[in-house]
Amino acid sequence: MLSADPHPRPPIRVLIAKPGLDGHDRGAKVLVRALRDAGFEVIYTGLFQTPEMIASAAMQEDVQVIGLSILSGAHMSLFPRIMNELRAQGLDGVLVVAGGTIPKSDIPAIKDLGIAEVFGPGAQFSAIIDFIRSHAPAPSPSW
């Protein structure tokens, strides 16, 4: 029965990353705790993450979701690089969401990159949590 009894609905694994050069991660840390309280397993990788760091952490941790938190305003240069790196590593199946100080006018272009949803500064944690719950892919459908 050890074998035939998979963990009933394993927690969703989420990577929260702070790409770029802004040195503030208070917001990201509060989000990390909110996601934990929602029952997710949250891997936090800290400040100043390059696209390569984010992709390699997402791959090794086999997360279903990546949350990008950005306050520097550099999202339009960083997000395409991150999405390219994820595709290059074959991580197209991972759900990517973004949050932070992102002007509404940038959102269509960001979604065109393959980022599923963008949460502005006023977003409720509950909206982020609900979105992840309903859109996260199944864990490791194949290997």
Added chain:
Amino acid sequence: MTAQDILERLRGDRRALPRLATLVENNDLRGLEALDALYGATGQAHVVGITGPPGVGKSSLIASLVERIRASERRVAVLAVDPSSPLTGGAVLGDRIRMMGRHADPDVFVRSMASRGRQGGLAWTTASLVHLLDAAGFPFILVETVGTGQDGTDIASLADTVMVVQAPGLGDGVQAIKAGLLEVGDVVVVNKSDQPGAGDTIRLLRSAFALAHPTTARVVPILATTAVDGAGVAELLAAIDDHAAWLDSEGERTHRREQRARTEVLAGIRAALDAKLQGLPHDSGALRAAVARVVNKEQSPRRAVASILAALEDP
């Protein structure tokens, strides 16, 4: 799939190992069967368990050790275990943050794992992931767990070398002695030796060790490190390598692995029984009837348990 097929797949696609790890962690049959096939290829790795109170610098020390291990051109895998919240089942897995330096190195693999309220099952799942990393060809596997007594000593059941980490401050040392952590340590480290009181903590641990191991054949090294600048870490790796050599020369490794296999099989049985019990709803007819018989003095609790167990075996 044969072990050969699986190993080829692991070599050919960097996503394969992490995905297989997820399947094993989730008790998914595809992962478990792959692990069965791979088991014959395990036993090559030296497994180091790293335990100690929260915040003493275990992850930072691992990051520093990884640098040293890579300098000696060995591949290394890290498995970092953090507790899940018993209330929500969620977890913050924050060890990786200290280990981002080697992200571009394909010979370093870091994986975070939540305890998921597995209790006895934690040792089982951790051991399974260690087997996977071992079969995947990592000669060095570092396993981080928070050690606060019972759980921390679990690491001894799956490691070849147990490294107990402390930090300066009398409280920590005394805590470690009380928790019985020192008894399982093969190497003891006082990290944050750049902070005041490190010398005192080392002296305290040395004297405690003399008491804890009055007849031990091997002197347990007590080392000072500063993980953030790497001081003492070369000596620490040397002490781990010494312990590995000692295990081989004394035939102790075989003995430990026998004990480890026994502990693992028992942990597996326990996890399986737990899973069965969870399948027994608290309001199930059988359980309610048994409780009623106990309440009405028709059956002793011991006999009621026996009848439930028999029903679980043979529903």
